[in-house]
Amino acid sequence: MKKRHFATSLGLAVILTGTAFAAGHISEDVTKAMEARQAHMTLYSFNMATLGGMAQDRTPYDAAAATAAANNLAAIANMDQSAYWVEGSDSSVEGSRAKAEIWSNADDYAEKIAALASASTALAAVAGNDLDALKGAFGPVGGSCAACHRAYRVSDN
Amino acid sequence: MVVVGIVAGVALTRPQPLPDDALAGMTADPERGAVIFAAAGCAACHRAPGVDDGPLAGGRPFASDFGTFYAPNISPDPVQGIGRWTDVQLASAIQRGVSPDGGHYYPAFPYTAYAKASRQDIADLIAHLRTLPPDATPNQPHQVGFPFNIRRSVGAWKLLFANDDWVLGGDLTAEQERGRYLVEALGHCAECHTPRGALGGLDRGNWLAGAPNPSGDGRIPNITPGALNWSIQDIAIYLESGFTPDFDTAGGTMADVVLNTAQLSDADRTAIATYLKAVPAVPNPQ
Structure with missing residues (x-):
């Protein structure tokens, strides 16, 4: 009887430890995915700052710098990001500002991601032409950032 | 009695x-x-x-x-x-x-x-x-x-x-007064950006100092000079384009607000920014 009790306790302990390990493991994956996508966002904003400074007439137009930044932006925006956007990594998790609707409205979310990819590809094609071309193509890029943040990011910014 | x-x-x-x-x-x-x-x-x-x-x-x-x-x-x-x-x-x-x-x-x-x-x-x-x-x-x-x-x-x-007195008193420039009108009256910015007491009244001593979002969606930031260190031009550009100085863009409910402030004149957006620079600085809690 005692032995059986011990076996049950041991079994329970194994299950509990296993669960705890699994929970820790999942949360580490989520943390890594969040870090990856936040790094991705940082790369957007770094390149957007170069282009936006020119578009807002805060820095002089530089065709080579504009082309380089726009090419980077287009490359980043066209990357497959599906592995970063792990379901369950919404704002209920510490450090995440992603709304859960990203996963419940997956088609609309994918459309908004695709809008940034096509707008930034279009910007890369003309950013080296002149400042007016940059300004014209920069607008839709900013618009696609804004549309997605409006729908899918929580209110702290 | x-x-x-x-x-x-x-x-x-x-x-x-x-x-x-x-x-x-x-x-x-x-x-x-x-x-x-x-x-x-x-x-x-x-x-x-x-x-x-x-x-x-x-x-x-x-x-x-x-x-x-x-x-x-x-x-x-x-x-x-x-x-x-x-x-x-x-x-x-x-x-x-x-x-x-x-x-x-x-x-x-x-x-x-x-x-x-x-x-x-x-x-x-x-x-x-x-x-x-x-x-x-x-x-x-x-x-x-x-x-x-x-x-x-x-x-x-x-x-x-209900209190019809302006929160920011004292001698203001015409531009600051216009900003005050846009922020305190029409724009009702404090409704989200100012914390509330237990009965839901605005805490005027912490005017625009940030608050939890009652909808549970993130936190509404402190926009007093105690936390927001953007220039007047930075704030005006943000209200027009949604871009922060670091080229992040407004998210959540503020993105809706920017759709409205984008329709104002440059002078009005600058007036809002000028007012925000004039309100008492409240530091963020450590």
Whole structure:
């Protein structure tokens, strides 16, 4: 009887430890995915700052710098990001500002991601032409950032 | 004594609409009203959720500590909207929080801010509202529990918290005064950016110092100089484009606000920024 009790306790302990390990493991994956996508966002904003400074007439137009930044932006925006956007990594998790609707409205979310990819590809094609071309193509890029943040990011910014 | 108290309470908490002649002799300009409409952010709440354009059909939910409020239909529909309301009834709703049938509105509707707006601006705003497309979507009842479901209690709330004094006093430049008008009256920025006490009144000592989002969606940031170190130009550009100085873009409810501030003039956006630089700095809690 005692032995059986011990076996049950041991079994329970194994299950509990296993669960705890699994929970820790999942949360580490989520943390890594969040870090990856936040790094991705940082790369957007770094390149957007170069282009936006020119578009807002805060820095002089530089065709080579504009082309380089726009090419980077287009490359980043066209990357497959599906592995970063792990379901369950919404704002209920510490450090995440992603709304859960990203996963419940997956088609609309994918459309908004695709809008940034096509707008930034279009910007890369003309950013080296002149400042007016940059300004014209920069607008839709900013618009696609804004549309997605409006729908899918929580209110702290 | 108790009787006196009850009589006084009943008298003091009674809804107080504007007098019938509140708009007498005014000429309203609907085109000017379109700018007031943007500055007052009406569409951000009264448009159906998830709709970028279209009628002010209402239905957007606002969760709070007191229950969930649903923005009403304020399109000119004669049955479901405001089509049959008189101008003074509309002005009473906007500036006194009193409905045409003489009840109190819940202060989810920021009438305590709009109360500070000029009567001419409200007249123009009403003229603009009447030009918008009607929509027959019925209103949804608010989900509010006891005791907040007693509308008369809102009268007591108004006594405690309605305050027509400007928060930022002292000698201001004309530009700062314009900014104050846009922020404290029309823009009702403090409704989200200022923390509230237990009864839901704004904490004027922590004006614009940031607050939890009552909807549970993130936190509304501190925009006093104690936390926001952007230049006046940075703030004005943000209100136009949604871009922060680091080229992040506004998210969540602020993205809706930027859709409105983008419609203002550069001078008005700069005035808002100038005002924000003049409010008392409140540091973020450590």
